[in-house]
Amino acid sequence: MSQILCVQYTTIAAENEPQQSGFGPAGSGRPFLASRRAAFNAILIMMVGLEGGGVPLKPANIDISSEQETEHFDMEGNITMHHSHTFHDQTKYIGFEGLLSAFAQKAPSRTALLYEQHGKKSSLTRQEFVQAVHSRVRELLDRQNSAVRGVMVARESSAESVSETGCRTAAGNSAADSHKVPTCLGVLCDGSLSCVLTIFASALAGFQTVLLDENAAEELLVDQIRQTDIDCLWGSDEELLEELQPCLTAGIPDGCPPLSASGRRILFFTSGTTSSSKAVVLTDESLMAAAYNGSCKLPLSEEDTLLCMLPLNHVFGFVCGLLWGMQCGCTVALGRGARYYTQDLSFYRPTALSAVPMLLGFLLQHDLLNEELKLVLAGAGDCPKALLSAASQKGISVSFGYGLTETSSGVAISVPPAYRREDGAAPFFDPYALEVCPENTVTLADDGEILVTGDSCMMKGYYKHPEATAAVLRDGVLYTGDLGRWDEDGRLHIIGRKKEILVLPDGTKIFLPEYEARIAAALPGADFAVILRDGKPALLLFDPDLPSPAKKTPATDTPGLPSQTEKSPAAEAARATIQSKLKAVMAGLPRGQQLGAILFTDRPLPRTATGKVKRWELQQSPES
Known part of the structure; x- marks a missing residue:
């Protein structure tokens, strides 16, 4: 059983700017938080199970003093002092906390981030970024503690006033029965400043943090939520969050992940778009090391x-796109x-x-x-x-x-x-x-x-x-x-x-066994492989009745791939037949993953002793 916590975050403004709500008034330009559905609130949704224990976590102790000297941890964890004229001095900062410590102590007035607000460029200095992250940590921990007590803020219309407060539960259950600490925060990434702050704060607050694509298909998001035990969601799209809320889980079975010397857990999904995509467990320390x-x-x-x-x-x-620039001490502009x-x-x-x-x-x-x-x-x-x-x-x-x-x-x-x-x-x-x-x-x-x-x-x-x-x-x-x-x-x-x-050139990964299984069902008995051709998937089909004009590849003794522009009558007729058989298969795939070409070879495809296609040999063909 569960309860829901909804919070609208407010924009973290520079000290000389008035604090704004998450979205500007009508006619003020683009909202601060991007949304694929023109949402009106930035929302945190927490689903808290009724069973389990756990202890609320304390925020990281981040010093936001304005000292110009650089105090930081070296690779062994010792504190050293530097006075170099550039921020990057070949020091590996230990996790997010090490980076924020350096931000706060070395040239804190330098610009850390640029972002758009109401159609104009806005900025945060390094010290303002540290303060904003620390504020977001406290806010997350307050919401976590409120959830444990069964107290929820449904919506906040501004930083000064609360439009609706009190308890709200799912399926009519008493919020007073809830005592489980939220453990895993899913962040629907929109690239905004608020998104960046939430990622940093979530890790520092001790949540297992899972980064999700807000533009992914909802079925995929539901699967990823369940795979990774997400019991809280942050995002800027209220409609999407409401649709995903019933799919939130009871959280990590063993409670909050431990904060050990190996860092705070941040999960990324491999970029495959099928069920073969897996959640990779990284940490803030491994990401900063990269x-x-x-x-x-x-x-x-x-x-x-x-x-x-x-x-x-x-x-x-x-x-x-983000940490590399922060590590070097340059300004990072958020697209x-x-x-x-x-x-x-x-x-x-x-x-x-x-x-x-x-x-x-x-x-x-x-x-x-x-x-x-x-x-x-x-x-x-x-x-x-x-x-x-x-x-x-x-x-x-x-x-x-x-x-x-x-x-x-x-x-x-x-x-x-x-x-x-x-x-x-x-x-x-x-x-x-x-x-x-x-x-x-x-x-x-x-x-x-x-x-x-x-x-x-x-x-x-x-x-x-x-x-x-x-x-x-x-x-x-x-x-x-x-x-x-x-x-x-x-x-x-x-x-x-x-x-x-x-x-693919955009970084999308196609899991070929599943992709080819669909094709095989439509082309039973065919000897084929899917390869990369001009940045798109291409079907290479062995057909001895359609001799390929391409020559052998000398290095591998593998037939070269025929040009897509060769259009003999026999080849065109064969392509038309295959396209007809594959029409339903292709219709079920995203446009960018559909076949871009159907190619023929007059030689059997190279295979291993176990019958697997030697794809690397096919891709080494000069014409591919």
Whole structure:
């Protein structure tokens, strides 16, 4: 049995600005909190079970003094003092608390975040950000304690007045019977300042924090809520929250997660869009260690502005779009979502940007990159050479990053000459030649599989999936399923994927066994595989009656892939037949995951001794 707690948060304004409610009045411009459904309130919904125990947690002790010296923890936890002129001094901050401590004590009046409010740029200094997070921690803990006492605030219309108070329960149960502490907060990420504050505060308040995509299908959100024991939700879309409220759980079975030396648990879902997507258990410490990785290889200065355009529920977006900039001490500008992709760069004028290849391609195609932009960190998908060339012509360096959700993002990064620390760096820059980050160690298995070790950035496991965890994480070594090679300079090159996942340019992952099972049901007995072609899934079908004009690939003795533009009458007739058979299958898939081409080969597909298709050989074909 459960009860519901609804709270409208208020905007955290700079000290010289009047405090505003979560949404501005009519005609005041875009609401502070974005919403896919034009919601009127930012709401926290808590579902609290009637059984279980637990102890309310205390907020982190964050010093918000204005000392100019930098006091921080080093890698061993010792306190050291620095007076360097840049914020990033190769110090790895221990979790969110270490970062906030540095914010509060080193140049606290410098701008930490830029965001839009009522159509204009607003900012928070480092000290104001720390204060805002600390305030949000106290608010979360107050709501947690209120839920334990059975006291709930249904809605707050402003910071000064409460329009409706008292107890409200689900299914008519007495709130007085409720005594279970909320344990797991799901955050429906919208990229707003309030969203960022809530993520930091939730972790510091001791909640297990799960980052969710507010734009995901509701069926997927329901599944993810149940997978991760979410008993509270934060979001800016009241309608969506009301629809998800009945699906909230009784919370973590064993109560609140322990706050140990390994950090506070923050869960990200792998980017697959099928039931194979799993919740990866990371921590604030592993995420900050990953941000430290990026700052060591690509150090931004305090004068830089990093634009965060990617979803915060994706680990690449959270680490490389937000924490990387915070670790370096530069200003981070919070993007306003997909509706503003055409405007955000001219609005914020960033000098650095993290982007998936599809977003970079869109920005280049529409000539949206501002002249101040000097660096793009691309990741979460294959980055075609054409994009790198187009950016280079604009004087923009593109660095390519390789990482996984399981490693808290970055494992290896290519470093442009301008960002190299050593003297005499070679002028030639290969963006696909990656340097391993300092917190990771990479080795290659006999078959070329990339193996990663590094406790500070490694996941704790897949949430409630010990078998899946054991399958990929063995004795501290992560078996990535990706293939790589070393060049003569000791840099890592990614050459393909060994595991059964197809990564689209926007970072979406397609779990191929499930995808191909649907096709197989419609094409019984067909010898086929799904591969990546021009950034889209393509069906490669063996048909000896349709000879392929492509030549063999010398390196693998695998037939090359025929061009999509070859349209012999026989091939066109075969394609039409297959498209007809697959029409219902494709209709059940998101548009971006539907087949972009049907290709034919006159040779059987290469397979292992167990009958599995050697996908990496197919993708190595020059024409693919």
